[in-house]
Amino acid sequence: MLHSRGKPKFHELLLCECIFLFVISVSCTPPAEPVECSTEDLNCTITNSYGMFPDRAICRAGNVAYPKTEQELVSVVSAATQARRKMKVVTRFSHSIPKLVCPDGQDGLLISTKYLNQVVKTDETEMTMTVESGVTLRQLINEAAKVGLALPYAPYWWGLTIGGLLGTGAHGSSLWGKGSSVHDHVVEMRIVSPAGADEGYAKVRVLTERDEDLDAAKVSLGVLGVISQVTFKLQPLFKRSITYVTKDDNDLGDEAVTFGKLHEFADIIWYPSQRKAVYRIDDRVSTNASDNGLYDFLPFRSTPTKALELNRYTEEILEYFRDANWKCRVAELIVSELQKAAYGLTNNGVNFYELSGNWISQPSPIIGNLPRQSRRLTDHRVRLGSKNQGRVLPPNHILH
Numbered sequence: 001m002l003h004s005r006g007k008p009k010f011h012e013l014l015l016c017e018c019i020f021l022f023v024i025s026v027s028c029t030p031p032a033e034p035v036e037c038s039t040e041d042l043n044c045t046i047t048n049s050y051g052m053f054p055d056r057a058i059c060r061a062g063n064v065a066y067p068k069t070e071q072e073l074v075s076v077v078s079a080a081t082q083a084r085r086k087m088k089v090v091t092r093f094s095h096s097i098p099k100l101v102c103p104d105g106q107d108g109l110l111i112s113t114k115y116l117n118q119v120v121k122t123d124e125t126e127m128t129m130t131v132e133s134g135v136t137l138r139q140l141i142n143e144a145a146k147v148g149l150a151l152p153y154a155p156y157w158w159g160l161t162i163g164g165l166l167g168t169g170a171h172g173s174s175l176w177g178k179g180s181s182v183h184d185h186v187v188e189m190r191i192v193s194p195a196g197a198d199e200g201y202a203k204v205r206v207l208t209e210r211d212e213d214l215d216a217a218k219v220s221l222g223v224l225g226v227i228s229q230v231t232f233k234l235q236p237l238f239k240r241s242i243t244y245v246t247k248d249d250n251d252l253g254d255e256a257v258t259f260g261k262l263h264e265f266a267d268i269i270w271y272p273s274q275r276k277a278v279y280r281i282d283d284r285v286s287t288n289a290s291d292n293g294l295y296d297f298l299p300f301r302s303t304p305t306k307a308l309e310l311n312r313y314t315e316e317i318l319e320y321f322r323d324a325n326w327k328c329r330v331a332e333l334i335v336s337e338l339q340k341a342a343y344g345l346t347n348n349g350v351n352f353y354e355l356s357g358n359w360i361s362q363p364s365p366i367i368g369n370l371p372r373q374s375r376r377l378t379d380h381r382v383r384l385g386s387k388n389q390g391r392v393l394p395p396n397h398i399l400h
């Protein structure tokens with residue numbers, strides 16, 4: 001550990017910081033709206049949900065429009081095209097880190113999908129669902145589950161909009177079939193784009209699987225028009241079985257592809273500095289599997305502001321002291337705490353039972369296909385294990 005005469009020691013500073021932060025009250029606030037305007041919907045600034053783009057700039061826009069229907073959306077695009085204005089689509093979250101959302105110049109128009117947030121149509125026989133582009137992944141998954149359907153592959157977090165996650169090619173984790181990109185399950189899109197005067201300055205293009213333009217429109221970073229509605233081809237609802245296994249990373253390069261081919265939702269977290277790899281053995285199982293668990297992935301839960309501040313101060317103190325050993329220890333602590341907390345897996349939505357070798361059978365199965373932030377599990381063959389420690393941690397969970 002680094003010591004220098006006269007300077008407070010690192011752990012003393014850290015301790016003071018902790019005490020200070022814990023005695024003052026703990027508070028949480030959701031992130032601010034990404035768009036702020038000085039007068040109603042005029043003279044606006046736009047940022048992302050972190051409040052900061054990589055170059056620390058804040059973008060400006062002339063105004064923001066909030067269409068509530070496709071017809072209103074067409075009117076907005078038509079008026080802006082006629083006035084030769086630049087447009088960008090903004091979601092209610094704006095989670096992307098780069099400045100994708102900034103209109104070129106200060107007079108641009110932001111078109112928000114905040115109120116384009118309805119499920120339009122569900123066809124249970126065809127197993128399709130049509131949603132407006134401002135619908136969240138969470139909404140889509142929950143609404144599909146109500147009629148026994150599932151979006152098989154999804155990003156690890158469900159607080160994203162359909163338009164935003166398609167625009168950036170978002171995906172989950174799978175080497176099976178077409179892979180894990182959400183856009184591979186899109187069968188139709190309605191996209192509103194500028195047009196000539198003869199077409200009223202805006203038009204709705206309907207792209208189906210038969211149109212080769214669909215592939216471009218799906219992952220367009222928002223530059224080909226405003227996605228109005230998206231139709232997904234879904235699958236029958238299923239459950240998932242999860243086992244975490246921690247191993248050293250000696251053979252990671254050879255193992256990765258084999259492992260990915262073996263398990264439909266295989267996933268690996270690699271900690272190079274700790275020479276460890278955490279393999280998530282994750283497979284589809286029948287909805288008949290019993291039991292009920294929940295996967296509420298710890299790093300995606302809301303975090304008290306003070307905890308975030310503490311985290312940041314700790315980082316800064318470690319940087320100040322240039323103390324690599326402590327940085328490594330903090331990293332090890334985080335990884336071991338994550339493992340102890342079973343990454344957010346619980347048997348019943350509350351508790352995670354750590355057992356050695358025994359399986360617990362849980363009643364009341366819940367069926368669904370929820371994303372990783374808050375996902376119901378049923379209790380079936382999901383366990384945490386560490387080959388290094390030679391122990392099987394807990395019981396069986398299944399996601400759905």
Ligand SMILES: Cc1cc2nc3c(=O)[nH]c(=O)nc-3n(C[C@H](O)[C@H](O)[C@H](O)COP(=O)(O)OP(=O)(O)OC[C@H]3O[C@@H](n4cnc5c(N)ncnc54)[C@H](O)[C@@H]3O)c2cc1C
Nearest residue numbers: 091094095096100133155156161163164167170171222227
């Ligand atoms: C906690 C967290 C976890 C994540 N996990 C994953 C993951 O597992 N896998 C993964 O691939 N990604 C992941 N991401 C990244 C995420 O998928 C992208 O940042 C996504 O674009 C964010 O969606 P959003 O709704 O906030 O879109 P925004 O960031 O607001 O928009 C993204 C882009 O799409 C455009 N756009 C949005 N809606 C429309 C529309 N209707 N028509 C035309 N253009 C539109 C915007 O103009 C912008 O250019 C994660 C992000 C976070 C914050």
